[in-house]
Amino acid sequence: xxxxxxxxxxxxxxxxxxxxxxxxxxxxxxxxxxxxxxxxxxxxxxxxxxxxxxxxxxxxxxxxxxxxxxxxxxxxxxxxxxxxxxxxxxxxxxxxxxxxxxxxxxxxxxxxxxxxxxxxxxxxxxxxxxxxxxxxxxxxxxxxxxxxxxxxxxxxxxxxxxxxxxxxxxxxxxxxxxxxxxxxxxxxxxxxxxxxxxxxxxxxxxxxxxxxxxxxxxxxxxxxxxxxxxxxxxxxxxxxxxxxxxxxxxxxxxxxxxxxxxxxxxxxxxxxxxxxxxxxxxxxxxxxxxxxxxxxxxxxxxxxxxxxxxxxxxxxxxxxxxxxxxxxxxxxxxxxxxxxxxxxxxxxxxxxxxxxxxxxxxxxxxxxxxxxxxxxxxxxxxxxxxxxxxxxxxxxxxxxxxxxxxxxxxxxxxxxxxxxxxxxxxxxxxxxxxxxxxxxxxxxxxxxxxxxxxxxxxxxxxxxxxxxxxxxxxxxxxxxxxxxxxxxxxxxxxxxxxxxxxxxxxxxxxxxxxxxxxxxxxxxxxxxxxxxxxxxxxxxxxxxxxxxxxxxxxxxxxxxxxxxxxxxxxxxxxxxxxxxxxxxxxxxxxxxxxxxxxxxxxxxxxxxxxxxxxxxxxxxxxxxxxxxxxxxxxxxxxxxxxxxxxxxxxxxxxxxxxxxxxxxxxxxxxxxxxxxxxxxxxxxxxxxxxxxxx
DNA sequence: ATACGATTTTTTTTT
DNA sequence: AAAATCGTAT
Numbered sequence: 193x194x195x196x197x198x199x200x201x202x203x204x205x206x207x208x209x210x211x212x213x214x215x216x217x218x219x220x221x222x223x224x225x226x227x228x229x230x231x232x233x234x235x236x237x238x239x240x241x242x243x244x245x246x247x248x249x250x251x252x253x254x255x256x257x258x259x260x261x262x263x264x265x266x267x268x269x270x271x272x273x274x275x276x277x278x279x280x281x282x283x284x285x286x287x288x289x290x291x292x293x294x295x296x297x298x299x300x301x302x303x304x305x306x307x308x309x310x311x312x313x314x315x316x317x318x319x320x321x322x323x324x325x326x327x328x329x330x331x332x333x334x335x336x337x338x339x340x341x342x343x344x345x346x347x348x349x350x351x352x353x354x355x356x357x358x359x360x361x362x363x364x365x366x367x368x369x370x371x372x373x374x375x376x377x378x379x380x381x382x383x384x385x386x387x388x389x390x391x392x393x394x395x396x397x398x399x400x401x402x403x404x405x406x407x408x409x410x411x412x413x414x415x416x417x418x419x420x421x422x423x424x425x426x427x428x429x430x431x432x433x434x435x436x437x438x439x440x441x442x443x444x445x446x447x448x449x450x451x452x453x454x455x456x457x458x459x460x461x462x463x464x465x466x467x468x469x470x471x472x473x474x475x476x477x478x479x480x481x482x483x484x485x486x487x488x489x490x491x492x493x494x495x496x497x498x499x500x501x502x503x504x505x506x507x508x509x510x511x512x513x514x515x516x517x518x519x520x521x522x523x524x525x526x527x528x529x530x531x532x533x534x535x536x537x538x539x540x541x542x543x544x545x546x547x548x549x550x551x552x553x554x555x556x557x558x559x560x561x562x563x564x565x566x567x568x569x570x571x572x573x574x575x576x577x578x579x580x581x582x583x584x585x586x587x588x589x590x591x592x593x594x595x596x597x598x599x600x601x602x603x604x605x606x607x608x609x610x611x612x613x614x615x616x617x618x619x620x621x622x623x624x625x626x627x628x629x630x631x632x633x634x635x636x637x638x639x640x641x642x643x644x645x646x647x648x649x650x651x652x653x654x655x656x657x658x659x660x661x662x663x664x665x666x667x668x669x670x671x672x673x674x675x676x677x678x679x680x681x682x683x684x685x686x687x688x689x690x691x692x693x694x695x696x697x698x699x700x701x702x703x704x705x706x707x708x709x710x711x712x713x714x715x716x717x718x719x720x721x722x723x724x725x726x727x728x729x730x731x732x733x734x735x736x737x738x739x740x741x742x743x744x745x746x747x748x749x750x751x752x753x754x755x756x757x758x759x760x761x762x763x764x765x766x767x768x769x770x771x772x773x774x775x776x777x778x779x780x781x782x783x784x785x786x787x788x789x790x791x792x793x794x795x796x797x798x799x800x801x802x803x804x805x806x807x808x809x810x811x812x813x814x815x816x817x818x819x820x821x822x823x824x825x826x827x828x829x830x831x832x833x834x835x836x837x838x839x840x841x842x843x844x845x846x847x848x849x850x851x852x853x854x855x856x857x858x859x860x861x862x863x864x865x866x867x868x869x870x871x872x873x874x875x876x877x878x879x880x881x882x883x884x885x886x
Numbered sequence: 887a888t889a890c891g892a893t894t895t896t897t898t899t900t901t
Numbered sequence: 902a903a904a905a906t907c908g909t910a911t
Contacts, residue, residue, distance in 0.1 A: 270900080297901080468900075572902090786898095
């Protein structure tokens, strides 16, 4: 319908690409979305149903029919998804996506807030705090504001921050968040508002926002400044959102307002793949979309192009144990293949050597490593596997766990950059100061209190410092070195951000790293790469913002430093694997206590989310699915005699084949009969045997 | 009093 | 692996 009308506004139609044959390259369900998604639209798309493809073609269609790329906003959930989608769209329309706004919510919020920071009383160079920063800042709040009653077990900084974060993201009060989601903190409820206030105050003083603030402040900006809202939402003629099931209330509010002028809001999601409720993602956004937008068109993509029917059967059998869901059964267009395998190993070592043997067998049969992936619930589950892979010289890339920018050496060095960019950055000061011999938490605190009084004159403070009482000569020397260094780095700063890092490395950190880390060489190499990368920026705060948001770096820097197209096996958390697919998928560690996670086993509501996670994992597989679990494994409390995961036990036996892995040669923990059908009644603790061994 | 090294505990998932 | 805790050195 709108094809003709939008063509009329198309301007120079000569550029329209006749070479995309939409009808042929898409199925009829997908084509309907690409052609008709005007106004509010909800696309319910099952796993592997070509949802990314549909979005990419929709973008191409819009551009081909005259919408300038810079009037399209494409919101995705991860940086990786954003890049993948933009490059696919670029390939389709031959580079005409330039100017398209695409990225994560946080990325887009950052971009908009840089322009309008002033309206919210931030300076435009505001600093972004990553999770580690936020936790440290909260820790310093608890030191001053926390109750000092000895012996009282008080929630840790990270826990406090989580509560506040959850409240912010779901748009509920702190009290409410504690009552409903963190009942263990009810007796401390009265303290939280005070912590929140002190935390806010510290952030303000630093001109800093944490991840949540990016969303909160963008929403506030749109709500409180109608001219801004008008301007932005007029600009974005089309707003497209991927993975809508994982958006939270703030994000739904933001998309609502950004699309408020044109009303063209296209959201795509799958309620069965909602796995981020711990971050306050709200399935209600999808389930109630048609209530919020009564005129919304609803599309369904229910044909799976990815997986063999045997794999899909297993997935469907699993997800049907969940009660809260849209009724939807995935059909596959593919021919019958191999029945999924469930393999049990005596211990994690045997599990690892089994996976490696299977990988090697496939590699020998000329399968590329990048066509296989090993998925897991939590990143520490790969320990044995990584050892085994190293032993066999198999190159791999692990996703999940510590991020590049959260590693100590990176944060240390960027600490100097942060001080130079923003001398009011309390966290950077504390971190950098404690790198020096003789300066610990106490001295760092005293120095910071002095700096705080006039941050902009920090270079001249050194003299006052000397007059501080009771400085031992060791401390005094340390303080002297700090300022000598800072003066030197301030001079390098003129030449660009990369020069600062080079100078830090040359003047101090190279030596420091050799003492502090046993893998110093690798880390120094890392930092040299970082220096190179940083030189692409002129603006320190732009560099730091991208660092905090994880933008660009992981893929580019690391990829460039390694052999670019070396074939690698992917190890990934299931969360990071969302939206991806491989021919062969291993899901390891399927034991009660690990997956489902011990914490969620105790709470019924979260168990459904955990099951959706399992669903996401198995639906990544195209040809082959191999599930494994160790019969004994390891929890912080001791050995866990595992029974296979609930998610496996509840499946009908006919959907998988069974396989027993022989002991790989590691020390045998003794054969114990696993009660596979075991009743759920005895909690996992009953199965934990404390051992003295460690 | 403070720094720092050794020991113990604890760890989901992500922007 | 990193933080919290504890004990010793400066």
